[in-house]
Amino acid sequence: MKKYRLIIMIIIAMGIILIGTSDPLTSFYKTTGLISNGINEGRNIEDNNTKSEGSQKNKNDKQNTQGDKKEKNTTDENSKILICIDPGHQAKGDPNLEPVAPGSPYKKARVSSGTSGVATKKPEYVLNLEASIVLKHILEGKGYSVIMTRESHDVNISNSERATFANNKNANMVVRIHADSLDNSSKTGASILVPEEGGKYTASIYEESNKCAEFIKGKMNESGIQLNGIFQRGDLTGFNWSKVPVVLVEMGFMSNYSEDQMMSNPDYQRKLMQSIADGVEEYFKTK
Template identity: 25%
Template sequence: MMIKKWCIAAAVFFGVIGVGGIQAATPARVTAVRSVFRTDVQPAFSRTVVTVDQPVIPRLVITGKGSVVKLTLPQTVLSPLLQTSLQAKDNEPIQKIRLTQQGTRTTVAMYLAQAIGRDDVRFFSLPPIAPQKKGMRLVMDLDNRPQEAAPGETVSWTEQSRRLPPSVPVVAPVGSDFLDARQWQRLRQGVKGKRICLDPGHGGSDVGAAGRMSQEKNLTLAIARRTAAILMAAGAKAVLTRSRDVDVFAPHDGAVEELQARCTIANAYGAEIMVCIHINSSENTAIRGVETFYNGKTPYDYSLAKYIHTRVLRTGVFPDRGVHSGDFYMLLHTDMPAVLMELGFISNEQDEKILNTEERQQQLAASIAEGVAEYFIHRKK
């Protein structure tokens, strides 16, 4: 199996994004603040990173009609050597950063050249850089797309309720020939009201595996969108980690940042299950088939993988390569049962032709949705 960017094992990560409700007995120390305007990627964006030596529970607020972004850190103090005022260049979106200390509360205020809205901000945490063993990095990405904020608007949220993707568009007729009336009834029985997250592998600056006529990122998105449309038509509450050809974290980002951003979407959404969709690749172009991976972090991961895998096999589209245990990042760092599917080999001419057929994409999407429904129906028992 080709080693792909989003399928790295979890061993490379040093911690998880959630800080829970634990606050240190002594104040955390703010040890560094840096900001950079990334013009080497498109669209350009500003990234500000605040480093603290112990986990904290941050709060981010947009004020001043969208012209000021404030990060408040309770139970923290500024390092004595830290510069408290940073001035940017005239052409940069963030004009000035000011750090203030009130008791054991630190505020990092970013003053912007033009107003922004909530959808222009991404806020998340990352583990510390080795060899430091404790603490966290708080990251704020501001898109370079000025947007007038509503008069008097103040937006506040914590890192665990970060921005979610837009609603899922219906991209294909959901009443396909692959589901008859009885199947639709069972589908609704299983998924109605369920919160489901679908992760189309790769995207944006990362194409994933490539075949003769297609790229993995486009095939995973097409199948995931169709699956989401079917699930929503049956009454589920589905969300995609990406609904178009973009990086979830940022263009040309690192694997850990991208993977954690996708996990955070599922966790913040409160998804009951997560299905990651990928296409396999091999130097041996004769290899074909579908395989599904799970990690036994909950009692339900294996059954989710088995039900979906079995339904996909019933389509007769791909040979069976089995259900396997795996330590992939997405499987370990999500709060809910999760599976990672490899739907065929893009390196195989026959599989690639199948994957590029809209009819087969819809058939695979319907089978994934059926597998999800079977999982929920049997889990109730």
């Protein structure tokens, strides 16, 4: 038994010596080394790829973050801007009189119930609020702070009170939403009303109001909305009491059968309100 053990040990020892000196085995290790180097190199490339993808990703993330940041900044900036929407009229008009301007001896009804649609039979105050709510959502989507003079029909807020409301809230812009009516049922198209240039009560707000109206006009033209123009008005209580730049959009004529129907079409309403909101946004970009 001892003899066998000795032989086995000698064989193992010779084997170890052989492994240590043999060239084929050394080159085998080298090859293995190369292979593993190769694998490593491969892995490095992969790593590099991953890395560059990673850095690309980081870059993208960074860009996204910057984009978000920019958007957030814009939204933050916009949230400091307060827009007051005044949906014209209310369920019941108030024929009691109020001065058309601060200290003026001339008086007009506090507020009327407006016109109504020849096709839809919808009262103007209902259409005005419908559209105003759409406008509110679009403006809020752009990050602006929005207040409304009314969010229901059963209110009694006079035109001077609506203006004073925006003044007291320090609004940056007032957008009044109305619809027109005329004996001539063929008359169509939107109009933008602004305070009178050089008007006794409106001189200080004319320029900014008109600037905003011009931007809205531009957006309406881009959207293919029929616009009759921008008109100055010195006789509107809601303008004369306003210390805030103000535009009044007459959306179209409820006395025209098809335009009346069109103004109640949600797609058209959205398009029209979008153009107003985009115009307001363009205006504030210049500030």
